[in-house]
Amino acid sequence: MSRNLVLGAVLSAVFVLAALISFAWVPYDVTQMDITNKIKPPSPAHPLGTDHFGRDILSMIMVGARTSIAVALVAVGIGMGLGVPLGLAAAAKKGGWLDELIMRANDLVFAFPSLLIAIMITAVFGASAINAIIAIGIFNIPVFARLTRSGALSLWTRDFVLAARVAGKGATRISVEHILPNVTNLLIVQGTIQFSLGILAEAGLSYVGLGAQPPTPSWGRMLADSQTMVSFAPHMALFPGLAILLTVLGLNLMGDGLRDRFDPKLQRARQ
Amino acid sequence: MLRFALKRLLSLAATLWVASLIIFLSLEIVPGDPAAFMLGMNAQEDTLNALREELGLNQGPLQRYLGWVGGMLVGDFGTSYTYRTPVAEMILERVQVSLPLALYALTLSTVIAFPAGIWAASRRGRAADVTVMGLTQLGVAIPNFWFAMLMVLVFAINLRWFNAGGFAGWDAGFFPAMKSLTLPAIALALPQASILARVMRSSLLDTLSEDFIRTARAKGLTRAQALWRHALRNALIPVLTIIGLQFAFLLAGAIIIENVFFLPGLGRLVFQAISARDLIVVESVVMLLVFAVVLVNFVVDLAYAAVDPRLRGQK
Numbered sequence: 115m116s117r118n119l120v121l122g123a124v125l126s127a128v129f130v131l132a133a134l135i136s137f138a139w140v141p142y143d144v145t146q147m148d149i150t151n152k153i154k155p156p157s158p159a160h161p162l163g164t165d166h167f168g169r170d171i172l173s174m175i176m177v178g179a180r181t182s183i184a185v186a187l188v189a190v191g192i193g194m195g196l197g198v199p200l201g202l203a204a205a206a207k208k209g210g211w212l213d214e215l216i217m218r219a220n221d222l223v224f225a226f227p228s229l230l231i232a233i234m235i236t237a238v239f240g241a242s243a244i245n246a247i248i249a250i251g252i253f254n255i256p257v258f259a260r261l262t263r264s265g266a267l268s269l270w271t272r273d274f275v276l277a278a279r280v281a282g283k284g285a286t287r288i289s290v291e292h293i294l295p296n297v298t299n300l301l302i303v304q305g306t307i308q309f310s311l312g313i314l315a316e317a318g319l320s321y322v323g324l325g326a327q328p329p330t331p332s333w334g335r336m337l338a339d340s341q342t343m344v345s346f347a348p349h350m351a352l353f354p355g356l357a358i359l360l361t362v363l364g365l366n367l368m369g370d371g372l373r374d375r376f377d378p379k380l381q382r383a384r385q
Numbered sequence: 386m387l388r389f390a391l392k393r394l395l396s397l398a399a400t401l402w403v404a405s406l407i408i409f410l411s412l413e414i415v416p417g418d419p420a421a422f423m424l425g426m427n428a429q430e431d432t433l434n435a436l437r438e439e440l441g442l443n444q445g446p447l448q449r450y451l452g453w454v455g456g457m458l459v460g461d462f463g464t465s466y467t468y469r470t471p472v473a474e475m476i477l478e479r480v481q482v483s484l485p486l487a488l489y490a491l492t493l494s495t496v497i498a499f500p501a502g503i504w505a506a507s508r509r510g511r512a513a514d515v516t517v518m519g520l521t522q523l524g525v526a527i528p529n530f531w532f533a534m535l536m537v538l539v540f541a542i543n544l545r546w547f548n549a550g551g552f553a554g555w556d557a558g559f560f561p562a563m564k565s566l567t568l569p570a571i572a573l574a575l576p577q578a579s580i581l582a583r584v585m586r587s588s589l590l591d592t593l594s595e596d597f598i599r600t601a602r603a604k605g606l607t608r609a610q611a612l613w614r615h616a617l618r619n620a621l622i623p624v625l626t627i628i629g630l631q632f633a634f635l636l637a638g639a640i641i642i643e644n645v646f647f648l649p650g651l652g653r654l655v656f657q658a659i660s661a662r663d664l665i666v667v668e669s670v671v672m673l674l675v676f677a678v679v680l681v682n683f684v685v686d687l688a689y690a691a692v693d694p695r696l697r698g699q700k
C-alpha cells in the first residue's frame with residue numbers, strides 16, 4: 115500500500131468517524147447557546163474554543179462533518195446513478211443518436227460556469243442542503259457519463275466482449291455483466307475526487323449562505339460567521355477551515371493512491 | 386482548416402442557442418412576480434399592471450424570449466428591473482473588475498505553475514519533486530475563500546499592507562486598483578496554480594519518455610537541453626487546454642472570492658440580482674458568461690488545429 119493511500123484513508127476516516135460519533139455523542143449540545151462563554155480561545159474545557167454564541171467549536175465541527183459528507187456523498191450518488199447508465203448506453207451504441215445527444219448535453223453542461231449555476235439553483239429553489247445536493251449533483255452527471263463512456267468504448271473492442279456477443283448476449287446484458295465491472299476502478303477513483311470537490315463546493319455554498327440553513331452547523335457557515343471576528347477570534351476561522359482542508363486532502367490522497375493501485379501499467383512496473 | 390473552423394462555429398452557435406433556452410426556461414419557473422417584488426406588498430393592482438406593461442412582463446413567453454435573444458444580438462441586454470439602468474451598462478462596469486481580476490489570477494497561476502511543474506519534472510522522485518507535489522496537494526485541497534480570509538488576517542489586519550476589501554477603482558490609478566485586486570487574485574490563483582503545475586509536470590514527464598527525446602539525448606544533448614529545446618514545446622498542449630478552461634472558470638467562478646473582498650464584479654452582480662428577483666440581469670449575465678466559456682474553448686480548439694494538423698480530422 116502506498117503512503118498516499120494510507121495517509122489519505124486515515125485522514126478521511128477521522129472525519130467520517132467524527133460525523134458518525136456525533137450522532138451518538140458530542141462534547142456539547144450545538145443548539146445550546148452559552149453567552150457567558152462566548153468567543154473563548156481553546157482551553158481544556160473547549161479544546162477548539164467557542165464561537166460568538168458560546169457554542170463549542172469541536173462539537174460544531176463534528177456535527178458539521180455530517181452535513182458536508184452527506185451533501186457530497188449524495189451528490190456523487192446522483193452523478194454516478196445517472197451518469198454511469200448514460201455512459202454505458204452511449205458506448206453500447208457508439209455514434210447513435212443517444213450517444214450524440216449525451217455527448218452534446220455533456221458539452222453543454224460544461225459550458226455553464228458550475229458555481230454560478232449552483233448558486234442560481236439554490237437561489238431559485240431556496241437555500242437548503244437538499245438544493246445544494248442537487249446543484250452539485252447535476253454537475254457530477256456529465257463527469258461520470260463521459261468517464262464511463264470512454265472506459266466502455268475501449269472495452270467494446272475487446273475479445274471477451276466479442277465472445278459474449280457470439281454467445282448471444284444483448285447490449286444491455288453485456289454492459290451490465292462485462293463492461294460495468296471493468297470500469298468500476300475508474301469510477302471509484304473519480305468518485306473519490308468528486309467527493310472531495312463536493313465537500314469544497316458545499317463549503318462554498320454554505321459560506322455564501324446558500325447551503326444548509328441554521329441551526330444545522332456546516333463548515334462553510336462557520337467560516338462565514340467567523341469572518342467579521344477573524345481579527346480578535348482567529349480560532350473561529352482556523353479550525354473549520356482546517357477541517358475542510360484535511361478532509362479534502364485526505365480524499366485526494368486516497369484518490370491518487372487508489373489510481374496508482376488500480377493502474378495496470380504501474381502495477382506491472384512494480385512487479 | 387476552414388471546414389474544421391466552420392464546423393466548430395456551427396456547434397458553438399447550437400450550444401449557445403440551447404443554453405439560452407435553458408437559461409430562459411429555468412428562470413421562467415422562478416416563483417415570485419418581479420413587479421410585485423419591486424412595489425412591495427401594498428401595491429395596487431393597476432400600478433402593478435402598469436409596471437408589468439413597462440417591463441414587458443405581460444407579453445407571452447415566446448415573445449419575451451425572442452425579444453431577449455434578439456436584443457442581445459445587437460448589444461441590447463434589456464433594462465434592469467431594480468436599478469432601471471441598461472443591463473449592458475451594468476455589465477460593462479462590472480467587467481472592469483472581473484476581467485482584470487481573472488487575467489491577474491491567470492497570470493499569477495501561470496507564473497507559479499510553469500517553473501514549479503518544470504522543476505518537479507526535471508527532478509522526478511527527488512526532494513524537489515516531492516516538495517512541489519506535496520505543496521500542490523495542499524493548494525488543491527485548500528478552500529480558496531478560507532485562504533483569502535487568512536491572507537486578510539495576516540496582510541490586511543496585522544501587517545496592514547493591503548486593504549481588507551473593496552475596489553479602489555481605475556480612476557484611482559493603475560497601481561492602487563491592481564493593489565486592491567492582489568489578495569483576491571492570489572486567493573483565486575493558488576488552487577489553479579496547483580492544478581496547472583501538476584498538469585505541467587505529468588505532461589512533461591510523458592513527453593520526456595518519448596523516443597524523440599532519446600534521439601535528442603543520443604545526439605549528445607544534455608538532459609536540460611533536451612527538456613528546454615524539445616520536450617517543453619511538445620508538453621504544452623494539455624497545459625494550454627487547462628489554461629483555457631481556467632480562464633473561463635476564473636471569469637465566472639470568482640463569485641465567492643468577490644464576496645470575501647466585497648469586490649463589485651460580475652459574480653456579485655448575479656448574486657445580488659438573484660436576491661432582488663432582477664431576472665433580466667441574471668439571464669443576461671449568465672448568458673454572457675456561457676458565451677465567454679464557449680468562445681474561449683472555441684479559440685483554444687482553433688489554436689490546436691492550427692498547431693497540430695492531426696487534430697483537425699477528429700471529432
